Amino acid sequence: METAKEVGASALWAGFNVQMETSANVFREAASLATQIQGETIPTDKSDTLSMETTLRQPVGPILSIVPWNGTAVLAARAIAYPLVCGNTVVFKGSEFSPATHALITQCVQEAGLPAGVLNYLNSSPDRSPEIADALISAKEIRRINFTGSTRVGSIIAQKAAQHLKRCLLELGGKSPLIVLDDADIDAAVKAAVFGSFLFQGQICMETSTERLVVDEKIADEFVAQFAEKAKRLSAGDPCVTGDCIIGPMETVSPNSRERINGLFKDAIDKEPQLPAAAWPNVRSCRPRSWITSNPTCRSTMETRKPSGPITVVDSLQRETEGNSHCTTRSTP
């Protein structure tokens, strides 16, 4: 419920993520690494001596983990569990948009019995966040940086880390395509596509999410029709009131989400006026729902930017002539 209030997560998304089921598994899986952290014995080219090169993997010290609000619990669990299991301490900078959820996760982990100082939680108002991240990255005590979030901010974090020659591990936005070939089980493909496109309002970028659907042109019309029909039936609501809605609000975190998503959509239509839109209900409503476009050209911003919302591009392709090139675009910073 905390997470429904903070980030508009429906019961479906909370069930996958926030209620600690998946997150607890992350800790269990991470724990299994503890005895698997191996160094190496490396051969040398001095065959006539007993010389030997040996590497050891050792903890480096405090890790700064910065996580977003969208995979609220599971991304926090990952950013905490793995550094700890490898013997480091963690400075966990929670998202400004889900401070209560991230504080709760910290509390759960600390109550499991960590010594003082091993897991350190902090949060801030959104306007002070860049300044605080900067100070932490610059601090000589921080040895590595782990960031999950937008491509734009990831590039800034990486630049600051590079200034101090600190390694960073980034998980940024993607444009992950779902490819549907002409021999696919269309029902199953539509089901997976709807799930991947609209889970948590399309605001995630994990293995279950998809930003683009690339469909063989032989089945594209049939696929798009079924996809639109299913998408239109997704229930929208306020998860604090109706937890079983599928599409929750986006304005909880980003008040300008509606304008941004409508802007992307309008941009696509402006550039490709004959764009066959299978369904675009509620474009002007307060709460965006599911929209589908097919065949916007590369001129459209929507095709290269991660929309982070309930909007999906369908490309149909001629399998023989176009190959994989449709699937290689990536999110731009």
Next chain:
Amino acid sequence: METAKEVGASALWAGFNVQMETSANVFREAASLATQIQGETIPTDKSDTLSMETTLRQPVGPILSIVPWNGTAVLAARAIAYPLVCGNTVVFKGSEFSPATHALITQCVQEAGLPAGVLNYLNSSPDRSPEIADALISAKEIRRINFTGSTRVGSIIAQKAAQHLKRCLLELGGKSPLIVLDDADIDAAVKAAVFGSFLFQGQICMETSTERLVVDEKIADEFVAQFAEKAKRLSAGDPCVTGDCIIGPMETVSPNSRERINGLFKDAIDKEPQLPAAAWPNVRSCRPRSWITSNPTCRSTMETRKPSGPITVVDSLQRETEGNSHCTTRSTP
């Protein structure tokens, strides 16, 4: 001879490095990787299905390799061979201080039969180098950056790469210590220490080089006396005339080397007036030779900056009480 002229390499260093013996072995070893580039089959937690995750390692495209003048041939070989063996093409930016040597290496590799465009060489005057590196890192065609050089420039390269979210592989300056315990064979240790400290005027940072000697106090006096004696006998000269000299000139590449090294030395003496200097011949000569200091304190710049010259710090330590802490300082950007 080209390399003696360009970077002041003696026959000893050239023999190890520049005459393509070591470099040819780098290509042979890299070639053996070609059939060892493996993806992975990753287990999933869906035990009741046939689902499977498979990763493939694929070439990414053009790699920018920027190399320094100090490991003239061997560092160039490494920066060319490994990306090529992994199926990429290489834009090889040679050092401004060894353009002829780097052009020669490129020519050798190209004559081995590479198709056009696979290995691309460029060089420039020193003043245009930052601008050219910047343009190359920004170019969308360049996918990865490989840089060997100073810590300071490495940080700049990493920041530019981060701006475009391009991965880079950096090998920068170190403060690699040679540790001599009280049961060491002192003759052998002195021999290794002199080799590691003064090969190519101490301007390298490879496994054979050492920036600091950490010696157990029980044998420190004896070690320093022998080290100083051996160091004083190293012959200095111009390798274009006397190829068998050990210490060549540094001014070929950096006209201000003498002032810089003398400054580091003076700084150490100023901060620690009672510094027992075992040998510092020719401080004011045109051509610096071998200097040794023992026990400068942490206040001294020389202890944390990579000197890139024939100057070496000897720390004596009490093994039981001080442990490894002496060996963990690193080069600062």
